Amino acid sequence: MAEELVLPYLGSIPLDGDITEQSDKGDPVVLSIPDSIAAKAFMKLADTCHQFLNPETANAG
Amino acid sequence: MVVTGECRLLHTCEMCEFNNDTDCKADKNEHNRWIVNKRMNDIKFKLIIGSNKGGVGKSTVTTNLAVALAEKGFKVGLADADLHGPNIPKLMGADHVRLRATEEGIDPYETRNGLKVASLGFLIEDPNMHIAWRDAVKYDFIIELLGNIHWGELDYLLIDLPPGTGNEQITIIDFIGDIDGAIIVTTPQELALLDARKMISFARDSNVPIVGIIENMSTLTCQNCA
Numbered sequence: 001m002a003e004e005l006v007l008p009y010l011g012s013i014p015l016d017g018d019i020t021e022q023s024d025k026g027d028p029v030v031l032s033i034p035d036s037i038a039a040k041a042f043m044k045l046a047d048t049c050h051q052f053l054n055p056e057t058a059n060a061g
Numbered sequence: 062m063v064v065t066g067e068c069r070l071l072h073t074c075e076m077c078e079f080n081n082d083t084d085c086k087a088d089k090n091e092h093n094r095w096i097v098n099k100r101m102n103d104i105k106f107k108l109i110i111g112s113n114k115g116g117v118g119k120s121t122v123t124t125n126l127a128v129a130l131a132e133k134g135f136k137v138g139l140a141d142a143d144l145h146g147p148n149i150p151k152l153m154g155a156d157h158v159r160l161r162a163t164e165e166g167i168d169p170y171e172t173r174n175g176l177k178v179a180s181l182g183f184l185i186e187d188p189n190m191h192i193a194w195r196d197a198v199k200y201d202f203i204i205e206l207l208g209n210i211h212w213g214e215l216d217y218l219l220i221d222l223p224p225g226t227g228n229e230q231i232t233i234i235d236f237i238g239d240i241d242g243a244i245i246v247t248t249p250q251e252l253a254l255l256d257a258r259k260m261i262s263f264a265r266d267s268n269v270p271i272v273g274i275i276e277n278m279s280t281l282t283c284q285n286c287a
Contacts, residue, residue: 007261008273010244013122015278023121026154030128031174037282039125045275046129052272053106053241 096208097236104215112246114256115224118277123221124152131176135216141180143223150182166211179210196228203232226263234267242272
């Protein structure tokens with residue numbers, strides 16, 4: 001899909017029970033279940049975004 | 062706090078370069094541009110997160126992305142521009158928070174890990190009350206969000222857009238002027254892609270660089286599988 005639109009693909013976030021549950025609780029999954037697949041997907045996304053905006057740095061943070 | 066200017070904006074006279082205590086000549090539009098510009102100058106990367114379509118998870122993705130960036134040690138702000146459905150406070154477990162004004166502006170809510178958040182949800186008493194505002198009022202709110210919130214120095218300001226490519230989006234892009242990137246959120250459905258393509262063309266037409274696409278709700282993870 002990103003290819004069709006000639007755009008960088010930043011990654012995918014799964015349809016995941018942890019995300020919906022923690023969102024309803026008001027405790028973002030990244031903080032509350034950092035080892036979950038969902039949280040890891042968001043952390044990876046943060047890296048990808050940071051690298052896009054700072055091409056000179058290899059790793060974020 | 063004394064408001065002397067024709068601009069009629071609160072909180073800013075003390076810090077405003079137009080202000081000379083008795084005879085401020087700045088008109089409202091001039092002042093709006095000045096105050097937004099002043100705030101945005103302290104922010105390294107200003108990003109908008111949009112999809113055009115509603116319900117694809119913009120706010121959830123934006124919230125978690127903001128939290129993730131803050132966890133990595135960056136100074137991050139999260140501006141909820143969805144004034145008809147300001148969901149960020151609920152997502153952050155901060156629905157009862159109220160913001161306070163100081164001489165520097167309105168202080169955003171700060172989470173335990175240092176993420177600064179501003180949303181209309183913090184200013185509305187009844188969370189079940191709808192917002193029925195015409196464009197002129199929405200325009201003023203966007204300027205409040207960008208200009209009157211005391212964001213301070215940030216590495217990232219993530220702006221969670223409402224659905225659509227209309228008033229709020231145009232106002233944000235117009236006032237900030239040099240947005241560093243747009244992140245497009247979509248889901249795998251053709252319907253979401255149909256709307257996402259319009260968001261992409263809107264960003265391109267507005268000269269906002271596109272960081273890329275996030276595919277949300279892409280695969281189903283099973284809670285009971287190893």
